[in-house]
Amino acid sequence: MNEPTAIKPDVVVVLGASLKDASTLSPQTLQNLAKLEEEFYYVKTPVILSGGYFKENMKTEASLMFKSLEEKLNTFGPIYLENESSNSSENVQFSLDIIQEHRWKNIVIIDQPLHLFQLRLLFKHYVRLEHLNLKLTFISAEAVYGNNLKWWQYSHFAVYFVYQILSTCYYILKGKITLRDIIQVLFKEG
Numbered sequence: 001m002n003e004p005t006a007i008k009p010d011v012v013v014v015l016g017a018s019l020k021d022a023s024t025l026s027p028q029t030l031q032n033l034a035k036l037e038e039e040f041y042y043v044k045t046p047v048i049l050s051g052g053y054f055k056e057n058m059k060t061e062a063s064l065m066f067k068s069l070e071e072k073l074n075t076f077g078p079i080y081l082e083n084e085s086s087n088s089s090e091n092v093q094f095s096l097d098i099i100q101e102h103r104w105k106n107i108v109i110i111d112q113p114l115h116l117f118q119l120r121l122l123f124k125h126y127v128r129l130e131h132l133n134l135k136l137t138f139i140s141a142e143a144v145y146g147n148n149l150k151w152w153q154y155s156h157f158a159v160y161f162v163y164q165i166l167s168t169c170y171y172i173l174k175g176k177i178t179l180r181d182i183i184q185v186l187f188k189e190g
Helices: 026-040 059-073 089-102 114-129 150-175 179-188
Strands: 011-015 019-021 048-050 079-082 104-109 136-142
Touching: 011 026, 011 089, 026 059, 026 104, 026 136, 048 059, 048 089, 059 079, 079 089, 089 114, 089 150, 104 114, 114 136, 114 150, 114 179
Parallel strands: 011 048, 011 104, 048 079, 104 136
Antiparallel strands: none
8 A cells, every 4th residue: 555645635526437236346346445545544644436337237336336345434434425416517516516515625526538538628617607715636546547558448438438438528518617617727726
């Protein structure tokens, strides 16, 4: 286990990255949880696990993430389950509801690299919309597609990359991401 991070957030939000099947977390979700452990092991920071229902069995990503952390629960602070979301926008909205309820200000968000840009845009939008004064730090978990892709893995990566572009465009069209949000993320956050 590495040394814990120097970042001392009020709360860490870990997003699920879908399920492999009705009762198994995806490899990327496991990587997101591994990043939580690597960065915040024994820090006693509250954690929000964000991920909604899997329609087949009504288990949530958040509840399955919680179950995978059960043996290590004493290493973190209180764990909150955001288990109502069905998309990225709702992950952000419902996590922000918990954040506002507890009046946390310094927030760390952990997710996969390809999804972080969209998350930055969505968080920026809702924080501005709600007039919240939050410090947001985004930490990338290692991508399951890694650095040494095999030829057959490129198609999965390409499909996911295109999906992220299209879903970001969808959020723009729905008004959940604005040009202002994009400019702030691209030019003001560094």
